[in-house]
Amino acid sequence: MSWGSCTPRVEVDTPGAVGEVTTGRGRGGGGPGGKVGGMSETAPLVEVSGLTKRYGDTLAVDSVDLLVQPGEVYGFLGPNGAGKTTTLRILTGLIAPTSGTVRVLGGSPGQARVLARTGSMIESPAFYPYLSGLDNLRLLAEYADVPRARIQKVLELVDLTDRAQDRFSTYSLGMKQRLGVAAALLKDPELVILDEPTNGLDPAGMRDMRRLIRELGSDGRTVLLSSHLLGEVQQLCDRVGIINEGRMIAEHHVEELRGQQELVIRAAPSESARSVLRGVLGDVVHLYDDTLRIKVDPSRAAEVNRVLVEAGIAVSELRSTERALEDVFFELTTTDSEEKADDR
Numbered sequence: 147m148s149w150g151s152c153t154p155r156v157e158v159d160t161p162g163a164v165g166e167v168t169t170g171r172g173r174g175g176g177g178p179g180g181k182v183g184g185m186s187e188t189a190p191l192v193e194v195s196g197l198t199k200r201y202g203d204t205l206a207v208d209s210v211d212l213l214v215q216p217g218e219v220y221g222f223l224g225p226n227g228a229g230k231t232t233t234l235r236i237l238t239g240l241i242a243p244t245s246g247t248v249r250v251l252g253g254s255p256g257q258a259r260v261l262a263r264t265g266s267m268i269e270s271p272a273f274y275p276y277l278s279g280l281d282n283l284r285l286l287a288e289y290a291d292v293p294r295a296r297i298q299k300v301l302e303l304v305d306l307t308d309r310a311q312d313r314f315s316t317y318s319l320g321m322k323q324r325l326g327v328a329a330a331l332l333k334d335p336e337l338v339i340l341d342e343p344t345n346g347l348d349p350a351g352m353r354d355m356r357r358l359i360r361e362l363g364s365d366g367r368t369v370l371l372s373s374h375l376l377g378e379v380q381q382l383c384d385r386v387g388i389i390n391e392g393r394m395i396a397e398h399h400v401e402e403l404r405g406q407q408e409l410v411i412r413a414a415p416s417e418s419a420r421s422v423l424r425g426v427l428g429d430v431v432h433l434y435d436d437t438l439r440i441k442v443d444p445s446r447a448a449e450v451n452r453v454l455v456e457a458g459i460a461v462s463e464l465r466s467t468e469r470a471l472e473d474v475f476f477e478l479t480t481t482d483s484e485e486k487a488d489d490r
């Protein structure tokens with residue numbers, strides 16, 4: 147867990163790693179009259195270019211580019227081990243990248259003036275178990291020079307006021323996570339970075355956390371969160387970056403991803419149908435089990451039907467569908483989608 151500048155217990159595997167990771171290229175960084183480091187109001191809050199992190203032979207993050215714009219809720223989506231936490235740890239100054247350019251709020255990650263405007267929860271919250279939630283927050287507030295009145299405010303925000311006097315060790319996982327978010331919000335940050343905030347929570351805990359994140363987003367704050375849950379990102383985020391094996395494989399508005407329509411066809415023999423349609427439409431045609439999925443405008447349904455019928459193929463079903471983010475992710479992270487057809 148990281149609180150940016152207000153934690154006494156940050157996890158740093160490269161001491162002094164912060165601050166020296168930018169080249170000063172910064173699209174939003176150089177001009178006068180901005181918020182932090184001369185950053186203008188409309189400049190991206192997070193700018194990452196060619197970010198790479200290597201651990202020995204493991205390439206945890208591989209040439210990642212990422213822009214997070216002010217006021218958006220950005221979802222960083224990927225399976226376990228994709229490189230999400232490593233990227234977020236770099237953005238919060240906990241570790242240094244091997245190479246690449248990183249600017250956060252117009253400055254370098256980990257710079258005091260950047261940390262003062264960033265709240266983060268990376269991995270599991272780490273609090274003193276024998277202290278109450280309130281006392282844990284008091285310690286952090288003192289460390290970060292935050293007025294005590296703010297503590298009550300953040301406890302209300304995360305709906306923990308009633309349990310604030312109880313020991314941290316008695317909290318449920320959901321409450322622990324919410325206290326983590328409360329700590330991240332202590333400094334009233336412009337940018338909130340949350341690593342898998344619903345991880346390990348039961349359905350009620352997930353619901354509460356999502357509600358909280360929505361509130362943060364609608365409050366004008368910029369939120370960057372990671373998740374391996376497609377539905378979650380779909381519900382919460384404006385834009386999503388999809389990362390797999392360290393590489394960013396797509397970055398889209400959620401609506402763009404979800405909104406892409408396709409035709410779903412059942413036809414026999416299905417292999418022949420795929421060959422015929424690929425001959426006409428190219429590699430937008432995919433066969434999963436015995437179902438063909440074609441990424442074309444649904445208005446081409448009649449044409450597709452005619453092509454198949456003229457080739458002597460019997461069409462038993464032809465409909466258009468909006469792709470779920472899950473389908474998009476599956477496709478993007480599958481090198482040969484037909485080989486993996488059995489998984490569907």
Ligand SMILES: Nc1ncnc2c1ncn2[C@@H]1O[C@H](COP(=O)(O)OP(=O)(O)OP(=O)(O)O)[C@@H](O)[C@H]1O
Pocket residue numbers: 159201204205206207224225226227228229230231232233374
């Ligand atoms: N300190 C480290 N030393 C060696 N390898 C590491 C270290 N931290 C991460 N890795 C490796 O880097 C890769 C990316 O890990 P990372 O934790 O960033 O993935 P993730 O997308 O956050 O996964 P998860 O959802 O499981 O947390 C993995 O192969 C991981 O084993």
